[in-house]
Each structure stands twice: as C-alpha cells, then as structure tokens.
Amino acid sequence: MSVPTHGNYYGYYLKRPSVTDPRLALLPENTFSGKRVLDIGCNAGWVTCEIAQSRGAHKVVGVDIDDTLIRAAWKRRQVVWSLQKPQSSQSNKGNDLMDFEDLTRNASMEVTHLQADYFPASLQHSFGPLPIPPSKIRGKHAFPHNVSFRTADWVTEEIVEDANGYDVVIAFSISKWIHINGGDEGLRAFFRRVYSVLEPGGVFILEPQEWDTYKKAKKLNDSLRNSAQTLELRPSDFESILGDIGFSPACHLGTTGDGGFRRTVDLYVKQHVT
C-alpha cells in the first residue's frame, strides 16, 4: 500500500468501528432530516451511508481524494442496503402506481421504521449483495438512492453537487491532513470553501485532530515534515479563523472515541449576512 499521506487509510473503519458512529450521536436530533449533506474525506463511506440510511437526509454526497476508497464506498452502500430490513409488503404494494408525494412519504416512514443490520453479514458474504431497485421504485431521496460518492481533492477541485449548495458539511478527522499538506493557507482556503458552499444558517461539523497527533503524520515523508515546519496555526486557532470567515462561535458538542481517536466534535453555523 502507498503511504497514506492524506490520511487515506484502508481498513479505517475496522480500526474505528462505525456501524453506528458515536460522533453522530453527539449531534442535535434532526441535524440531517431533509438536509443536503456533504461529507468531506468520507474514506470508505461508512459514516456517509449511516447518515443517508438512518438520519433522514434528503441527499448525501461523500467526497474523498483517494479513488480506491471511493470505490470501497460505493461497495459499502450496497452492503448496507443488503443488510437492512426489507420494506414491508404493505409499503411495497402498488409502488409502481405511487406518485412522487406517496414515494416521499413512504421513504420517510421507512426512516422511522428502518432496521439496519437486519440480516447477518454472513448472508451477504455467501450470496453476494442484494440488487438495488431503480430509484423510480424507492424514490430518489430514500436510501440508497440518496447517497453518492465522488473522487476529488475537495480543497482545490469542485464537484458538481457544490453548485446547489449544502445545508450541512461534515469534516471528521480531516483538518490535520489538509493542514499538513496545504499549509496554513491551504487550511484557511478549505474553511473559506466550506463557508461558500453552505446555505446561510447551514451547519459545519468539524472534528479537528489535536496538535500532538501531527507528530506521527510528519514522519510519513520529507515533504510532510518540511510542510509541518512551516505551520503557525494550531487547532486551538480554528474557532477564531472560522469566526473571521463568518461562522458563529463553536458549539462544543462533546468528546468521543477511544485511544488516539478521542476527539471533540464542534458545530459552527454560517451566519446570515446582515
């Protein structure tokens, strides 16, 4: 495997189990209900799929710089679909005759009654994943049609979904990698881009890595070591940088995770321009 200089770890969710991610449990209820969500640095898509499947999101896009991880994320989508409880025969009945409103209502009912991990994983291993029915049947805002993935360096490249904006942007455990690869200016540019794609009143959820965890990243290669030496900003400065850009003061939601993954999750709101 090549050196994970962007934090592009393979098997990340085997080290950081995330069938139900404890970071999402820290967020206010309804953070995602009916929302357009961008998950930056989605890795193999476990958190992205959970938001799409169980949190009532209208549409979730996961973006990652590493194409191998994005291919794993598409596979994860099908695995999650294959393990969930099938729709009841009642809610399946007559779907081909349903209009859009019926389908949307049906989809949100399903979120309430949905049971993830209904089938044992061994079934999927033995027989392969279940096919995904066309979006015409399930509705494009029901899982799994409400989640998609893109490969891009999101600090410097746009993805098509950016043009419509988002209600919620997530950056879990990625700020260190953007900071150390792009320097202080790269990180500021990242925060400005997040601001620019959010609707006014939209929410930015950030899980920054602590400064002492940068030590390990610096050892990955000379380029990261040299770049790290130029850094003047520290994670403790992020709140004031985000404030200067136009975000609210941080709402510190709490700390979760074990060992080296123990981190705080902060929520910022894009202020309405007066």
Ligand SMILES: C[S@@+](CC[C@H](N)C(=O)[O-])C[C@H]1O[C@@H](n2cnc3c(N)ncnc32)[C@H](O)[C@@H]1O
């Ligand atoms: C440590 S992992 C965190 C994964 C996930 N956000 C989580 O916390 O569950 C960081 C991820 O960010 C991705 N990444 C790093 N820099 C990126 C960039 N500029 N654009 C998109 N993805 C990036 C890496 O490939 C990696 O999958």
